[in-house]
Amino acid sequence: MSRCRALMISAPASGQGKTTLTAALARRARQQGLRVRVFKTGADFLDPMLLEAASGAPVHQLDLWMCGEAQCRHLLAEAAREAELILVEGVMGLYDGEPSSADLAQCFDLPVLALIEAGAMAQTFAALAHGLRSFRTGLRFHGVFANGVGSAAHAQLLQDALPADLPLCGWLAHAAELSLPQRHLGLVQARELPDLDRRLDALARALQALPAFDTLPLLDFTAPAAPAQHAMLENLRIGIARDEAFAFVYPANPELLQAMGARLSEFSPLHDAGLPQVDALYLPGGYPELHASRLARNTALLTALREHHARGKPLLAECGGMMLLCEQLVDADHQAHPMAGLLPARALMQPRLQALSLQSLALPDGELRGHSFHYSTLQTRQPAARQARTAQNQPGEAVFQTRGLTASYLHFYLPSCPPAAASLFRPCAAAH
Structure with a gap:
């Protein structure tokens, strides 16, 4: 006590x-x-x-x-x-x-x-x-x-x-x-x-x-001792984007990944010319729309993201992270900026809030919970692989999955279901 x-x-x-x-x-x-x-x-x-x-x-x-x-x-x-x-x-x-x-x-x-x-x-x-x-x-x-x-x-x-x-x-x-x-x-x-x-x-x-x-x-x-996390990500190297444009990460998320055995390293899509030596990537949300021109000019980093995806390596992209993976990001001034192009999509900033709700996503290993909060909309030819549900059990955000990539407007709270969280970063995620 x-x-x-x-x-x-x-x-x-x-x-x-x-x-x-x-x-x-x-x-x-x-x-x-x-x-x-x-x-x-x-x-x-x-x-x-x-x-x-x-x-x-x-x-x-x-x-x-x-x-x-x-x-x-x-x-x-x-x-x-x-x-x-x-x-x-x-x-x-x-x-x-x-x-x-x-x-x-x-x-x-x-x-x-x-x-x-x-x-x-x-x-x-x-x-x-x-x-x-x-x-x-x-x-x-x-x-x-x-x-x-x-x-x-x-x-x-x-x-x-x-x-x-x-x-x-x-x-x-x-x-x-x-x-x-x-x-x-x-x-x-x-x-x-x-x-x-x-x-x-x-x-x-x-x-x-x-x-x-x-x-x-x-x-x-008082609380019972927290259950020990199984080493579901033993020695898996995960790179997490962290800079002025990508900073929306619940502290509990990297803590969970480390508790499951992952080795984390941070990188900056704004400042770094390449990626660290990793097995998987985590692109959280943030403010890419405020730095779109700088992100577009970092062609070396965008190329590294394409190469990571081409190898089928896992990549989780949440909200702003997903915007980085689109073909274009159109900012609030209606200027279009080329992005990584992993998704056949355009992210367009809007003058008003487009979504705000708690949501969950059913995955083969369990249900992950999180939330959606964004001012942009997505125009895409990519069909959704899954769809989230709101806390009121209404249709929620689209979730895109291809070759190890999971991308959505959802910000996941990974401890809500550790097995499902681990599945997004393991190499077998491509099979999902």
Whole structure:
């Protein structure tokens, strides 16, 4: 059994500043000398990058559908063994989705801190806070936090409107310099912000009237020992694309591949002229559309990808990784850029979001779960080998498979089914 203080940061909706507050709390805790671990609820890559920079430790996903309760329990117990404080950033609004952030909090008895954007509110702030707390019984509710506050007097007005048993746990003033920059998929990647540490330190300093972390309850996090992974990828060499254009990888994915015996090496489709000596490749999602001209000019790397595929070697390409393998990528300015051409397809950027959902894929070795989130569409002559299903059992993304290649808009959470994950990287994947 591991005991640790913990807190979930949620809100009535997206866009309230959950990531900003969670990052500020994590950095404040570190400044106080606490060992802190942060988790992100749901499918997300960009928020965890910021939270990792704030906390100094990898940020894993907690999702009752995609990861499963047992995996979530194992991750929390593992974190509690090494940390003094666990912070969990919720997803969307507190009660949104199935399962919701509230479901996760209730499953693990996490106290909830409700963050409300209060810049344009007065007493209605209290009504919203009261509704969030009372909507469901059995939820451990820690208090409420105000974001976008105009002044100390405004904060006092908000506090005075709250019921006596619903505390205002702190507030953050409205200030442009405290905001984190965004683009079409969400926050700008942490590695693209050279002043990120300065921003995080400023956020931590800006937290007002925050109670001590030791007022949080100590929770018991227990989990059975994680099952040992069979050496399904013993000594298999896997190259993973990692750079500014390809960075959307759940931390649990490479951890699982290594646990199954794989030897991993990273390469950059933007900067490297060739591939490492590998048996299989993993091309995750990211922002290839922002770097399309540079990717197109790296003809040596594109040729190496074609040669890898021609030899029938396994290659998993997710979302942005699949776009790299198309014949063309048409960016937001309608400029067409030649890509590797492993798929007879064109990826076209669109002005609006095209898909957002949790999905699963049935494979011969089991069901892999993950999510879809993209702004581009695919025009292709290639027939789909398989089709994913949404969490609501509706038709999902097409999955293309040919000569060891598996490509789709899906971002897989590989620990959801280790045998199926291993099958995508073993040489026999071509038979699938």
